[in-house]
Structures are given as C-alpha cells and as structure tokens.
Amino acid sequence: MCNGGNVAAVVLDNLGLSAEADLSVFSNLTMLVKLSISNNSISGKLPDNLGDFKSLEYLDVSDNLFSSSLPPGLGELASLKNLSLAGNNFSGSIPDTISGLASIRSLDISRNSLSGPLPSSLTRLNGLVYLNLSLNGFTKSIPKGFEMMAQLDVLDFHGNMLDGKFDPELLLLTTASHVDLSGNMLISSAKEQQKFLVGISPSIKYLNLSRNQITGSLVSSGAAQDFGSLKVLDLSYNQLSGELPGFNFVYDLEVLKLGGNIFSGPIPNNLLKGDSLVLTELDLSENNLSGPVGMITSTTLHTLNLSSNVLSGELPLLTGSCAVIDLSRNQFGGNLTRLLKWGNIEILDLSQNYLAGPIPEVTAQFLRLNYLNLSRNSLNGSLPKVITQFSKLTTLDLSFNQFDGPLLTTLLSSSTLKELHLQSNVLSGTIDFSPLSNDTNLLVLDLSNNNLNGYFPDGFGSFTGLQMLNIGGNNFSGSLPTSIGNITTLKSLEISQNHFTGPLPENLPNSLQSFNAS
Template sequence: MWLSSTSQFQCCIPCAASPPTMRIILLVLLFVPYLSTLAQLPSQDILSLLQFKKEIKIDPSGSIFNSWNEESIDFNGCPSSWYGIICSGNSVAGIVLNNLNLSANSDLSVFANLTMLITLSLSNNSISGQLSSSIGSLRKLQYLDVSNNLFSGSLPSEIGHLHSLKNLSLSGNAFSGPIPGSLGGLTSIQSIDLSSNSFSGALTMSPTKLIQLVSLDLSCNNLTGNIPAGLIRLQNLKMVDFHQNQFSNVITEGFFLLSTATYIDLSDNLLSRSSSSKGFLSGLSGSLQYLNLSKNKITGSLIEPGDLPLMGELKVLDLSHNQLSGELPAFQFAYALEVLRLRGNGFSGSLPSGLIKGDSLVLTELDLSSNNLS
C-alpha cells in the first residue's frame, strides 16, 4: 500500500506543475486574436494625415475628401494611393497638394510626427493660420513651400532648426514681424523666397553659414536698415531680389565688386552712395547680367576719366529715377547690353553717338527721358 501510495503521489507531480504552464498557454491563445487587430492599427503618419483632412473646410476638386479615407488604407504601409502622398517604404516622405484651392485653418503642427518627411508643398491654396514652432521638428525636411496662402503672424525661430532644408518658399502670405536670425543657420539652404509678405525690421541673420545659397528673394516687404554686404558676396549666390523695401545702405565702392551674383534687384529702396573719386559703373562686378537700382537715392557720375568698368556680361541696367549726374558714356565697354534705362536723373551734355548708332551695342530698349541731355 505504501508503494502504491507513493506511486500515485509521483504520478500527480506533473499535474501539480501544470496550472502555471496552462495559464500561459491560455493567455497566449486569448491574446492571438488581438495581435492581428494591433497590426492593422493606422500608423502615426496616417493619423497625422487624417487629422489634417479634418482641418480642411473646402476641397473643391474632392481630391482629398474622396481619396483620403480609412477604407483605402493599407494598414501595413504608407497610403500611396492617397492623392498627393509620396511614400518611402512605410513612411510618408512627401505631401504635394498644390493648386487645389483648399480652404483650411492649420498651423501645420499635425505634420510634426512625420519624422521621414522630405517634401511639404501646399502652394496656391487658401490655408490660414500661424506656423507652429513644431515645424522645427521635421529634421529631414528638404523642401517647404506654402507660398500663396493666407498664413499670418510671425515666423517661428524654430524654422532655423531645419538643417536639411534646401528650398524655403513662404511668398505671397501675410507673415509679419522680423525675419528670424536663425535662418542664418540653414547650412543646406539653396533657395529662400520670403517675398510679398509684411516682414519688417532689420536683417539680423548672419550670412556666414549660408554657403549653399543660390537664390534669395526678400522683395515686397517692409524691411529696414542695411543689407549685409556679406549676403551680396556669398560665393554661390546668383540671384538677389530685395526690391520694394526700405533698405537704407550707403553703397561703397566695393559693395557690388566682389559679388558673384548674376541678377541683383534692389530697386525701390532708400539706397544712397558714398562720395567716391570713381564713377558708379567702376564698382560693378564683371559677373553681373541684370542690375536694377531704380527708385533709390544714388548720386554721382556713371564714369570718370581713367575708369575701366567690367561690364562684359551685363545685359540689363536700370538706374532710372535716381540722382545721378554728369555726362553719359558711350557704353562701348558693355558690348552685351540689351536694355538701358536711365530715365529721371540729372544727366547733361550731348548724347553719345554710339548709343544712337549702335556701333558696338545690341540695345533693344533705351530710355533716357527726363534728363538734361542735348
């Protein structure tokens, strides 16, 4: 009997150890149905896009309302079938919703979690709001274009955290206040367009790190103070447009001389010129093809005896409505010149025959009106 009891006891040992094991097995079996459900939950990228859809009030074409819907979501990846969405792997890499006439109120903070976003382009819509500081969290962003919308308020300084940014276009909005100095830290930037806003105050951004900058457009704002000479002389800069502001630089002899830009428009400002023994044209860079300084307060002569201007590439020269004086040169040194506008100055003396006959020029437009020429 004793042996039998022992045998029974030994047979019961496995059964005594089984409840914990069975509980684990049961828990796993109970949890399995939920695993597939969890795998089908929308990604953070998709949730961000759906949140932006909620901020849209009017979508005339139905491009977003009709295609951005949960029924069309591929839960295991990026919603590449949605209008305007570009995918890279399982992440949203691009949002391109240009020219849709969308009406929305958004600060774009809904996109802050799109950590792989490279392109955000919402131009030519009616999106209003103030840009959120969270825009600075999009560290992989290379292209940001919200031009021609209804954005307003100041530009967050956090935009200077976008060190991968190559193109920034905020033109045609109602942004106001100073341009953040943090833009000077955009080491990868190639193009900046802040034109046609209400930015005011002086430029405080340092140009020293903008070594990749090719195009800079700050035109049609209310900017004041001086244009940093270092901006004009950036090595890769080719296009500068600051027209229709209130810049008040006193232009020195070397202001333009070291510039590699081919296009410079500083018209409709308050620029003046320091006294110099040389004519104005002697201070121009030989790389210039287009120069517009009309509607400023530039004084002095164009050229003095002994001056040798470097204007072999110049095609358009507009110095109209300034306070220039003296005699006109024949411009034989500007053999590529096509457009010459000197209207509304104080030039005197006779008209050089070379300008009339076109012996060495290919002029297609010549405006010398409202001067004192004979």
C-alpha cells in the same frame, strides 16, 4: 508620395483650399521630405515645433494667408534645401536662427509684411543660390557679407525700405548673376561728379538699382568705364548726373534704363549705332539731355524712349529697327516728312514738341501702328485719309493742334480704335454718320473745342461700348438724340457750350457718373 510605407511628400498645390491649417500635424511623418501647399487660401501660422521636421528638404506655403511672425524653430530645419514663404502676411523680423538652415539653397520670403533690419546671419548661409526678400518692409543698411557668398546667383531685395550708404563692393565681388535692389532708399557715398560704381563683377548679367537716392556720375576723368558682362542695367529714377559715358566696348548690354535722373549733355552716338551694341531697349527719358538726334541705325533696338528731355533739331532721319519710339516732351521742330523713311513703327509718341505742317499722306510702312500721339504740336491741314488705313490702330491722339476741315467719319467705324482724341483743333462742318453695322471697340471719343456744327448724329447710339464722349465747345444744334440712351456703358458725357435745344432725353444711361450740359 510614399517611401517604403512612409509618407515622403505631401503636395496640395493649386487646389483652391480654404481653411486654417495646423502644420504641426505633419510632424509625425518622420520621413516627410516635401511639404507643398502653395497657391490656396490657407491661413494659420508656422508651428513652433518646426524643428521636429527632421527630414524635410522642401517647404512651400507660398501664396496663402499665413500670418504671425516667423518662429525661431525655422532655423532648426538643418536638412531644408528649398523654402518658400512668399505671398503671405508674415510680419515681424527674420530670426537670427535662420543661419541654422545649413543645407538651404533657395530662400524666398518675398511679398510679406516683414520688417526690421536684415540679419547678418543670412550671410552665413554659404550654400545659398537664390535669395528673394523683396516687397517687404525691411529697413537699415544692407549688412556686409553678401558679396562673399560663393554660391549666390540671385539676390533680390527690391521694394523694401533699405537705406544707408550703398556699398559698391557688393557689385564688385559678388558671384550673383541677378542683383535687384530697386525701390529702396539707398544712397551712395559718391559726390556729384564722382563715379559711383567702382566696378561690376563679370558674373552680374542683371543689375537693377532703380528708384533709390543714388548720386554721382557714371564717368570720371581718367578712369575707364567698366560695365562688366551686363545684359540689363537699370539705374532709373535716382539722382545721377553728369554726361553719359560713351558705352564703348560694351558688347553684351541689351537693356539700358537711365530715365528719371539729371544726366545732361548729348546722347552718345554709340547707343544708337548699328555696329556697336546689341541694345534692344534704351530709356533715357526724364533727364536734361540736349542736342540733336541725327540717325538711329541700330538693327537690334526695338524700344527707344527719349521723352522729357531738351532734345532739339529735326526728327531723326532714320530709326533703324525701332518699333516703339517715344520722343515726346522735347523741343524737336520741323515737319513730319522724315517719317517717310522710318520703319515698321508700332507705337509712336511725338507729342509736346514744336512740329509743324501736315501729316504726310504716304505712310504705308505704318501698317503695324497701334498707338499714335501727335498732340500738342503745331500740325495743320486736313486729317489725311491714310490714317484710316492703319488697321491695327487702337489709340489716335491729334489733339491741341491746328487741324482743319471735316471729321473723317471712317475713323469712327474702325473695328480696332479704342481711343480717339481730336479735341482743340479747328475741325469744321457736319458729321455725316449712320448707325454702325459692325462692332466697334471705341471707349473714348473727344471732339471738344472744334467748330463742328449741325445736328449731332443719331448713329452715335450704336457705340454701345463707349465710356467717355466729349463734344463740348462746338456748334452743334437741335436736340440731343435719344439713341444716346443705348450707350449703357457711358460714364462721362460732356455736351456743354453748344446750341442744343429742346428737352434732354429721358433715357440717359444709368451708368453716367459725370454729365455736363451747361
């Protein structure tokens, strides 16, 4: 791009260029406003004479192979408004001269190998709107001053090694709408029963403090809860404790993630009701929450994860509009009849509970189901034919239960099923299975530790994409069919503890990495 005969812009993005570049050759272009060479394989370093690019307003060398440290001359680009050095191999610290970027609006140095403390000179970039220093190795505490940057909209420091006490004033005073400090080692000054958030600026819509070492509670006696205008709140994988707040008068919150903490007590009814919040995703997994979960009437909630708690009682009577439900690793009891009133579920995990009885035959509302895990319960009865009608099912895990009767061979001919886990039940009888005429996507088949018997069908050789086959711990007899050699993708084959006779097939797949015939 030229301006009155002078080059104003050099744009070489996404061209697959692979070379070592000396950017100083562009310094003679005195009218150069934009230099963009992103998403190539260009190596080299930033030149020491960056200050010679007097007119430069836009510099993007992201997603290349640049290395070495950031030159002090970077701070001499007084006209620069947008700078992206993301996705390279820059190392060392950010030079204090960075404060010389008087016109900077967007600064992205994410996905590099930078280290050292964050310089306080960053807080003097008063016009900065977007600041992303994520996925580096920055250490020490976050310097004061970011909360006073009046134009700041995005503050992203996630995936570093920042430590020290988290200053709640940053959240109370900032003008940013997006704050991500996740994946660091920040701690809070709050004690176990003390509220760690004194307040949240009404400007913040997205707040992520997950995977730190923050302690304290979300509530305190006599203090009103204040979650500002948050749409997304992620405090997962910290050390927060106490009971959950009621989340009254929180009208904007759409995503709430509090998993991996030490919260206890019941789940507040407001989080599951249809007339209080507009939540679409709720994750309270891996806590110590207890009590029953009666009804879920929310019309907005799509994804619900309550796994790995100590919740008890029967399964919820209703599940509202939930499409993804994970209640695994709890203490739910009773049978599965309540599923008959559930909605259009797509992913359902009820594994590792105390559920008993058969799978109901009438589950027509599960036609969107693509993942079903009922493993490690006390379910029994024969495998219901209704599960063969789930046309979108990709994973079915009924292992470690007490299912009996024959194997539903129609499951094996499914065109969508990728994983079938039926191990450790009491399935019996022979497998009457002919070679498939249609393509299947089955990758994993585990029938181990049942009472299946007879000859192992030659038709299994038509599973040409199978990667893992486990039929150990049954009563199969005869010889292993040579058609097994047709499964050229097979990596693991387990046939131990059966009654096979005769020699092993000479054409076992070369892809095998694990084979047990003991």
